[in-house]
Amino acid sequence: MFTYVWQIKHGDLVLMDVGCELHGYASDLTRTWPPCGSFSSAQVSMIEVLLEIISMYCREFNKGLFSFHHMQ
Secondary structure, three states, X not given: OOOOXXXXXXXXXXXXXXXXXXXXXXXXXXXXXXXXXXOOHHHHHHHHHHHHHHHHHHHXXXXXXXXXXXXX
C-alpha cells in the first residue's frame, strides 16, 4: 500500500473528487475549497475564468453546436 503524507499549508487548495455507482446509475462530484477559510484574489480570478468557460460550453452545448465528442 502506498502512503503519502501531505501537510496542507496556507494558500493551498483541497480538491475532492468522488464517485459512486448503484444499480446502473453513476454519479460524480468534484469540489475545491480553501482549507484556511478563504480564497486568495488569484484563486478567485482563476475560478471566475473557469466558471465562464464552463458557462460558454453549456450555452453552446444547449444550442446543439457541440457534442460530447467535440468536447473531449
